[in-house]
Amino acid sequence: MPESVLVANRGEIALRVIRTARRLGIRSVAVYSEADAGLPFVAAADESVLIGPAPPARSYLDADAVLAAARQTGARAVHPGYGFLAENAAFAERVIAAGLTWVGPPPAAIGQMGDKISARNLMEAAGVPVSPGSRVPVPDAAAALAEARRIGYPVMIKAAAGGGGIGMSAADGPAQLEAGFETARSRAERFFGSPAILLERFMPAARHVEVQILGRADGAVLALGERDCSVQRRHQKVAEETPSPGVRPALRAAMLAAGARAGEAVGYRGAGTVEFLVDEQAQEFVFLEMNTRLQVEHPVTELVTGLDLVEQQFRIADGEPDTVSEVTVTGHAIELRIYAEDPKRFLPSPGTITAWAQPSGPGVRVDAGYAAGNTVTPFYDPLLAKLCVHGADRAQALDRARAAVAGFVITGPRTNLPFHAELLASAEFSSGAYDTSVIESMRRHT
Amino acid sequence: MSEIRAEMVANVWKVVAAEGDTVSDGDTLVILESMKMEIPVLAESSGTLARLAVAEGDVIQEGDLIAVIQ
Numbered sequence: 001m002p003e004s005v006l007v008a009n010r011g012e013i014a015l016r017v018i019r020t021a022r023r024l025g026i027r028s029v030a031v032y033s034e035a036d037a038g039l040p041f042v043a044a045a046d047e048s049v050l051i052g053p054a055p056p057a058r059s060y061l062d063a064d065a066v067l068a069a070a071r072q073t074g075a076r077a078v079h080p081g082y083g084f085l086a087e088n089a090a091f092a093e094r095v096i097a098a099g100l101t102w103v104g105p106p107p108a109a110i111g112q113m114g115d116k117i118s119a120r121n122l123m124e125a126a127g128v129p130v131s132p133g134s135r136v137p138v139p140d141a142a143a144a145l146a147e148a149r150r151i152g153y154p155v156m157i158k159a160a161a162g163g164g165g166i167g168m169s170a171a172d173g174p175a176q177l178e179a180g181f182e183t184a185r186s187r188a189e190r191f192f193g194s195p196a197i198l199l200e201r202f203m204p205a206a207r208h209v210e211v212q213i214l215g216r217a218d219g220a221v222l223a224l225g226e227r228d229c230s231v232q233r234r235h236q237k238v239a240e241e242t243p244s245p246g247v248r249p250a251l252r253a254a255m256l257a258a259g260a261r262a263g264e265a266v267g268y269r270g271a272g273t274v275e276f277l278v279d280e281q282a283q284e285f286v287f288l289e290m291n292t293r294l295q296v297e298h299p300v301t302e303l304v305t306g307l308d309l310v311e312q313q314f315r316i317a318d319g320e321p322d323t324v325s326e327v328t329v330t331g332h333a334i335e336l337r338i339y340a341e342d343p344k345r346f347l348p349s350p351g352t353i354t355a356w357a358q359p360s361g362p363g364v365r366v367d368a369g370y371a372a373g374n375t376v377t378p379f380y381d382p383l384l385a386k387l388c389v390h391g392a393d394r395a396q397a398l399d400r401a402r403a404a405v406a407g408f409v410i411t412g413p414r415t416n417l418p419f420h421a422e423l424l425a426s427a428e429f430s431s432g433a434y435d436t437s438v439i440e441s442m443r444r445h446t
Numbered sequence: 447m448s449e450i451r452a453e454m455v456a457n458v459w460k461v462v463a464a465e466g467d468t469v470s471d472g473d474t475l476v477i478l479e480s481m482k483m484e485i486p487v488l489a490e491s492s493g494t495l496a497r498l499a500v501a502e503g504d505v506i507q508e509g510d511l512i513a514v515i516q
Contacts, residue, residue: 340481348481350455378455378480
């Protein structure tokens with residue numbers, strides 16, 4: 001186990017990593033921007049270092065500032081959380097070159113999976129199902145039209161270096177494709193520093209289901225189960241659950257095997273997630289992308305397996321060979337992302353939190369990043385907390401989720417808590433028979 | 447005359463229109479960014495853009511004046 005760790009992140013995930021570090025006797029170092037000085041993760045760490053002003057490019061994305069903080073505090077390891085520098089292969093290389101332990105996968109695996117086109121090609125070669133799509137970047141609108149004729153409409157337009165749903169759009173025909181292509185390219189350039197675009201066949205009534213993998217230090221890759229992440233707005237996840245209500249046993253076995261194969265193909269180590277789209281009717285799946293880091297929704301897997309994935313990350317990064325060999329899934333878990341946004345249109349709502357009372361009780365876990373008195377600023381994502389529940393079965397998990405949402409009080413910024421109450425009351429979500437269009441379809445009825 | 451004010455705290459990402467432009471109801475004037483989301487600010491009436499009170503890179507507060515259409 002490393003003697004100390006610098007957590008190169010903020011908010012709920014920084015706090016969550018610090019919590020496990022403390023339990024394992026690892027000294028923790030937080031880094032923070034001027035906007036975040038008052039947040040709980042800064043106070044929770046054994047030491048904290050101010051690394052810059054609020055804009056991410058000048059603080060959490062500033063590799064020099066983060067590495068300087070590691071030197072200054074004598075931290076022996078770096079945990080990147082998710083987002084920011086977590087999937088930056090060059091940063092991982094610099095951490096390792098500085099003689100520190102990188103609590104993440106090998107930089108080469110980050111690079112191979114970071115480009116969506118290279119990842120698709122690699123997965124196809126490894127025998128993982130992929131949807132019809134681009135094998136090389138699409139340079140211009142004319143090429144996009146030709147490529148879409150080959151793939152077949154509807155198509156999804158994506159940034160090859162992208163993530164988080166940014167710049168993604170679906171096109172039913174040539175006119176939409178031409179318009180979407182230009183938008184996607186300018187966003188790709190701005191957000192990800194690369195204009196490379198790919199097209200993929202779009203599966204309209206799909207479920208988004210991902211497999212949690214764990215690459216052990218001895219090279220074995222385990223699949224720890226799936227998570228259903230079909231509840232999305234603007235292609236971004238809002239709620240997740242495990243097991244997926246749309247995945248039958250034979251499909252689950254095939255998906256877990258494909259997830260492990262994906263990890264083996266890139267020599268994966270540590271925690272990672274392989275995302276798939278599932279056609280529930282046909283019980284078929286295709287590879288979407290791999291996230292080479294701890295996932296936001298990892299707590300649902302922890303709740304049903306009893307594992308602490310951050311502990312696993314630390315042990316594997318330290319070279320412990322055989323940290324886990326078998327997992328048993330018990331019960332059902334749901335995560336609800338509590339965002340600072342209005343519950344109808346999902347528009348951002350920054351502001352100062354005047355009251356915060358979170359639910360507790362059997363099967364309830366809250367990973368929060370804020371507390372009363374903190375200000376939610378416009379500089380970062382709107383995630384305030386993850387409300388997670390565990391039950392003996394899906395019905396009990398749903399009941400616990402409804403009670404927990406009703407008992408969660410946050411005043412100041414508007415939050416999507418009323419949306420979660422609406423979701424949990426809807427026939428669509430309650431029945432389990434839903435796909436990525438669940439938010440639109442439940443609102444059509446109301 | 448109509449005043450357009452900010453609905454939330456945000457960063458001004460892009461200024462699309464310029465003072466003196468003729469604008470129509472629904473035209474994008476400015477694109478704000480908050481919490482990793484782009485939010486277009488639209489003209490709420492047709493006319494001449496008499497005043498543009500923000501510049502790219504500004505941080506604006508809820509209620510701040512963005513533009514005046516005459």
